[in-house]
Amino acid sequence: xxxxxxxQRRYRGITQKEMAKMLxxxxxNYLAKEHGVAQFKIDEMFAIAHKFNMDIGEIFLPNxxxxxxxxxxxx
Numbered sequence: 888x889x890x891x892x893x894x895q896r897r898y899r900g901i902t903q904k905e906m907a908k909m910l911x912x913x914x915x916n917y918l919a920k921e922h923g924v925a926q927f928k929i930d931e932m933f934a935i936a937h938k939f940n941m942d943i944g945e946i947f948l949p950n951x952x953x954x955x956x957x958x959x960x961x962x
Contacts, residue, residue: 888923891946895939896921910934 896906907917910931919925927935927947936943 889921889927889947892935893921895941895946899939906935909938 896903903917903921904914906921907914910917912920912931916925920927920931932943932947936946939946
């Protein structure tokens with residue numbers, strides 16, 4: 888799940904429907920992406936980061952990237 892994305896969207900009072908419209912995708916498709924069932928395209932990630940005036944990594948990278956990398960390398 889894209890926890891930071893969902894938190895930022897709610898903080899700004901933006902609905903999933905509004906996000907879907909901004910990205911030119913269906914609400915169902917957006918919901919799947921926000922819940923991690925499907926992946927955001929890179930252009931969608933940049934559009935979201937621009938809308939929120941944030942760096943792409945602040946939204947889409949794990950909070951603790953070093954811990955995340957260690958789990959991947961161990962697996």
